[in-house]
Amino acid sequence: MSTRLFGLDRCALVGMVHLFPLPGSPGYRGGGLGPIVDAARRDGEALLAGGCDAVLVENMGDVPYLRGHVEPETVAAATLATYAVAQLGAPTGVQLLAGANREALGVALAAGAVFIRAEAFAYAHIADEGFLQASAGPLLRTRHFLSAEGIAIWADVQKKHSAHAITGDLDLAELAHGTAFCGADALVITGLRTGAPTSPDDLRAAAGAGLPLVVGSGVTPDDAGALAEEASALIVGSYLKVDGDWRQSVDPERVKAVRAAL
Numbered sequence: 001m002s003t004r005l006f007g008l009d010r011c012a013l014v015g016m017v018h019l020f021p022l023p024g025s026p027g028y029r030g031g032g033l034g035p036i037v038d039a040a041r042r043d044g045e046a047l048l049a050g051g052c053d054a055v056l057v058e059n060m061g062d063v064p065y066l067r068g069h070v071e072p073e074t075v076a077a078a079t080l081a082t083y084a085v086a087q088l089g090a091p092t093g094v095q096l097l098a099g100a101n102r103e104a105l106g107v108a109l110a111a112g113a114v115f116i117r118a119e120a121f122a123y124a125h126i127a128d129e130g131f132l133q134a135s136a137g138p139l140l141r142t143r144h145f146l147s148a149e150g151i152a153i154w155a156d157v158q159k160k161h162s163a164h165a166i167t168g169d170l171d172l173a174e175l176a177h178g179t180a181f182c183g184a185d186a187l188v189i190t191g192l193r194t195g196a197p198t199s200p201d202d203l204r205a206a207a208g209a210g211l212p213l214v215v216g217s218g219v220t221p222d223d224a225g226a227l228a229e230e231a232s233a234l235i236v237g238s239y240l241k242v243d244g245d246w247r248q249s250v251d252p253e254r255v256k257a258v259r260a261a262l
Contacts, residue, residue: 011228015047016237050255121155
């Protein structure tokens with residue numbers, strides 16, 4: 001279970017595997033799944049060799065994203081790639097954009113992953129894909145039906161790339177409490193967009209909800225140490241890639257730099 005990450009005597013480092021565009025997405029260039037799976041495995045190996053404790057697989061290359069679901073071909077391709085990464089032996093998670101939490105749960109179950117990252121778990125918001133409705137009720141019922149309670153749900157609070165005016169009468173601390181009430185296993189706190197820094201003040205505000213806190217964006221060696229004092233895990237994506245570009249492959253030296261900063 002992913003809870004073993006939170007039993008470490010230090011903050012856990014979770015590296016991102018950003019999948020190449022999958023079949024069905026505008027960026028897919030054909031050639032089958034072999035190159036996609038091989039690239040995911042190589043990135044996973046580089047992340048673990050550099051000192052990551054866990055890996056999170058995401059269909060980042062499928063931009064622009066569908067809203068609240070993905071198609072069967074995406075599920076099939078993501079499952080193969082996630083299985084290849086999970087076979088490396090480290091705790092592995094899945095996120096399917098945008099807000100395709102039910103499908104991510106299925107991928108995790110089939111591929112042997114131990115957690116999913118879920119946006120729009122509790123409370124609705126407006127993302128760049130459109131209106132995303134909360135999913136906690138059906139998602140937890142499905143997890144129970146599938147006997148998949150061993151797959152933890154890391155739920156975003158005030159998800160990045162989104163507008164939250166619809167919940168503007170609630171501060172982040174209250175949103176964190178509500179997300180915990182709905183049954184999340186950990187809370188993910190982010191900046192405003194991919195690569196944007198996460199505020200330690202936001203982490204402190206969410207701490208009262210009583211769940212492990214995960215930083216979800218903007219981690220660099222400069223702020224990793226300070227964030228680690230407030231969080232149980234750091235998810236790092238863009239910084240760990242060549243030139244800090246999420247579209248590139250993992251740079252093992254950048255992974256080591258963040259690990260050293262912790």
